[in-house]
Amino acid sequence: MLSRVADNLYWLARYLERAENLARLVEVNASLMLDLPKELAPGWQPLITITGAQDLFNERARDTSERAVVRFVVADEKNPGSMVASLACAREIARTIRDILPREVWEQVNELHLYVNEHAAEAISKRTRHAFLRHVTRGVQTITGMLEGIVNEGPALWFMAIGRSIERADMTSRFVDVRAVGMLPVHGSPLRPFATIQWMSVLRSLSAYHMYRLKTRQRVYPAGVVSFLLADDDFPRACVCSLRRAEEVLARLPNSARLLRRLSRVRRAISRTRFETLSPEALHGFIDRLQRALARTDDDVARTYFRGELTLARRGATQAQSAG
Amino acid sequence: MAISWHDYPAEPHFDELIGPGGVPREGARAVARHLEQLGSQELAVRQKAAEAAVKGMGITFTVYHEAGGSIDRSWPLDVIPRVIDAKEWRGIEAGLRQRAMALNKFIDDIYHDQRIVRDGIFPLEYLADSVNFRKQCVGISPPLGVWAHVCGSDLVRGGDGTMYVLEDNLRVPSGVSYMLENRQVIKRVFPELFEENTILPVDDYPSQLYDMLRAIAPPGVERPEVVVLTPGIYNSAYFEHAYLAQQMGCELVEGRDLAVDEEDFVFMRTIDGWSKVDVIYRRIDDLFLDPEAFRADSTLGVPGLMRAWRAGKVALANAPGAGVADDKLVYTFVPAMIKYYLGEEAILPNVPSFLCADPKQREYVLANLANLVVKPTNESGGYGMLMGPKSTEAERKEFAGLVRGNPRNYIAQPVVQISTTPTLIDDHLEPRHVDLRPFILSGADVQVTTGGLTRVAMRKGSLVVNSSQGGGSKDTWIVDGTS
Structure with missing residues (x-):
């Protein structure tokens, strides 16, 4: 196998996994915010710390409000660690190795990328957030399952x-x-x-x-x-x-x-x-x-x-x- | 709705399927009758099925976006086949074979003794100004004396029914994967027609290409490693590069996967370490192949690749420098070349052409700009042309200036009334202009694809067949009516 292809496969899996983890992170922080009294709630800053993007966040956002943080982590294309950026990378990589991946896998990666691009705003609104994040988590798990099942x-x-x-x-x-x-x-x-x-x-x-x-x-x-x-x-x-x-x-x-x-x-x-x-x-x-x-x-x-x-x-x- | 060929407006152009009086042409009778019976509604259903198949099979081409990115689009395919009678095709095939042999002899001659120049057939000054002449290739003898291993020649049929060669693409011609995929799709859409007719198959191409590539391996290599070299996913023909690699069972490599060692061998980087490469089917332009030899800023190429090729340690197809014959000025000399090298008359005629480099012909061109097509000699893809009859006064003035400023760079041709063929437009058939790109493989022997890629200008009256500019494609059927 060509080194470049192996490199791409390795990063494809990393980017997909990252997108899933980001979805989990946002989901749980949101529910924690609901469960804890205001003065004890952790706020949204921990998400920035976890993803290790403090400096970039400071450049890109004015405060650590829910809106600003979720937008940065999920929908900000300029944040290379964001969900949209991770899936865009995964999709680009999958495209270069279409001859290695089964078509269903490529299509699922492509669809997930398109879905997140179109619907990222739904992560910011509390009402639609859960359904959006669940779609992402399941989307990645579908790909992981396909790989196990048909490769x-x-x-x-x-x-x-x-x-x-x-x-x-x-x-x-x-x-x-x-x-x-x-x-x-x-x-x-x-x-x-x-x-x-x-x-x-x-x-x-x-x-x-x-x-x-x-x-x-x-x-x-x-x-x-x-x-x-x-x-x-x-x-x-x-x-x-x-x-x-x-x-x-x-x-x-x-x-x-x-x-x-x-x-x-x-x-x-x-x-x-x-x-x-x-x-x-x-x-x-x-x-x-x-x-x-x-x-x-x-x-x-x-x-x-x-x-x-x-x-x-x-x-x-x-x-x-x-x-x- | 039933189709009646009597109502089909084939005139005033030469139609590929329907002759004068609404009578189907030789070889096309069974197809025309079948289409008539299906009716246009059913054809529209089949068109939908074909589009779904194209999408499902992931047949795409890349369009560059104005914003800078690129997008993958579904490949446009019209379900109505373009039909050529096998008897006629055998003549075209012989003409293409003859042409490829003469072109290869020309390139080899140009990089060695230049006999054709010394014998006064081809003027030296035209060569001196050629942008595709590579001094780095002088004196090199690639295996079997072949330079243009893969040639895509564009053919158009004129109003009189004659098939003309419009240009020869000898650098990195593309389109063959679409020819193969179109057939796969149309077989699914019209299985009954394939059962009833003798439609000659096209699917040998990948194995023929692979055999040719193995045949040009450096001498002494028993099991040559063949790879396809692509500029990467942002190239408009990436789909084809991946497709051919997959079909041949070869690695699809990028420049950064390869390296040349101090003994001039080429290696590719694999997870098991470095592995020697013997033959490279390269789909990167000459100037980007090797930053040591050509453009130093190329990041697509492989430093030292020319060194390896010159030392005979690796074979490159097409050979660097083959593009010297991929020049519309050189094109005008192909009939003379065929006579000079092969002692034969050209089977396929060129479109009559005027050389702006020649003062007398230039004056004629400048006086008749409104009736001519003016083409730059070194462009492909239909860029930088003047379509005389459709041009404005200002455009003609601009071109007159361009021609006077650099006459070597232009030729002019009368407008060819290129042929049409029935094409599904919404829910009925209309004539649309088509061309044909067959592919010619030259190795130990010369082989021509059965038919080729038919491109169709989907807009009414348009002659622009390029997929990047709204062109579509058709499956091309060579139909043997004798069996």
Whole structure:
């Protein structure tokens, strides 16, 4: 497979996954705003922090009102991390690899892109928001399902799986960082009575509430949620589970030994951590290191498969071949 | 509503399907009768079905947007086929083969001894001013002596029924994928006609192209790696590049996927490492192919590609420099070339042309601008032309200035009353002007597509067939009436 095609598949999956995560993020923040008393409500600023686009937001918007934030995160074409921009990129990429993707997949990506372009304004109005966001989440899940259902096992599927896993691990860790670190219980804080609602919302934002209950058989409590989202082996959006999927797939690709070693080191570091004992600062530091490790993994994947230079080693190999 | 060919206004042009008195032409009888029976309402239903099929199969072409982006549009296809009798086609085919052979000999001669210049057939000064002559190609001998491996020649039929060659496209001619896809769609829409008639198949093309590309591999390479090189998705013919790569089972690469090493071998970057490439079917213009040799600012090309080609380590189709014969001034010499290189008379005539480079002919052109079509010698796609009979005084004045300023750059031709064929307009059939682009493959031997891509000007009276300017297309049927 051509490196450029693999690169495109990897990013196609990342952009689609990002669009889905943004839809979840907006949805849950909106419902949290309804559940909490005004003085305790987190407002809309956390969405900007999670997406890591503070500087651009400051340029593009005047305040952190609901309207401004949702517009920026969902509908602003000039924000490369927005939903419309992610889907526009996904659509452009899908177009360049139409010969690799089944037609249904291309059509679904195309339709979703067109839908979001036409209907993005519906995310801003409270009345229409839910239906819009659900359409996006389902649209991406339809594509993910199609890929599972009708694409041959092979590099195309694998590179998409790696992209999806890394994006998931990255986004989940951001959710935990921003929503959890700020909410870790501080003794005597008036947050206490509403803490459960907030932690439930963190789980719900990742569709993890039900699975959390099934798996842990425990009530919702801070360290339990953090540990579930970061370190669970079986929940598909948990960091450890996502990374393990990436490892499984990488093991089937050539030249992956070094990448696999690094990735499993990161995964084991998460699994070993006892989150109950971490202070908010320590947790933040931990997630910071995790995100840097994920960025390095992204870079490693690119260097191994997408951007290799035509080197002396390659020429050596040609000579050896012709000599042999 | 039933169709009656007696009411069809074929006159005053030559109609491809219906002859004088509403009588269908040779080879077209069965088709004309069938269309008559179907009636126009049913035809409109079939047209809808064809449009749905085009959409469903994702057959698109790219139009550049004024705002800067580009959009993918559904390919326009009219369901009424354009029919040519097999007997006539065999003559056209022989003419095209002859033409491609002479053109290849000309290009090879121009980059070597220039015998045709020394023998006084082709004037040296015309060559010196050619924008498509590449000095980087002088002295190079590509495998089999072939330069223009894929040639798309545009044919038009005049009012007298004669088929003329309008131009030869020897750089990166496109359209063949639409010829193939049109057939797929029309087979679905008119299955009964394919059962009843002997309509010669067109689907061999991708395998013929692949065989030709393998045949031009550097000597000694047993299982050559063939790739298609595209400028990328923003190119108007991207659909075709992807289609042909897929049909041939080759990689579709962009310039950035390739690199040339110090031993002048070409490699493509894959997830398993670098892999050697032997033959490149390139769909990038010469000047963008290699920033080391041509335009240094090209980001579409591959640094060192010309070096690899000159060293014979990779084959390029079409060869760089082949465009030297893709020039309307050179075009006027093709009949002379056929005689000079092959010792034969041209089977297919050119449209009579006046060379503005020649002082006497130029004076005639300038005096008769209102009756002539003036064309720049190095443009394609119908750009930069003057349509004399439809021009304004101001346009003619402007063109007179252009011609005087750079006579080498223009030729002029009388307006050809190009033929029409029945086309579905809303719910009835009307004559519309058509041309034909067959494709000629030159490798170890020369092969011509069965028919070609018929383009149709959808606006009444219009002669503009380009899809970017409102043109449509038709399936082209070579019908064998003898079997």
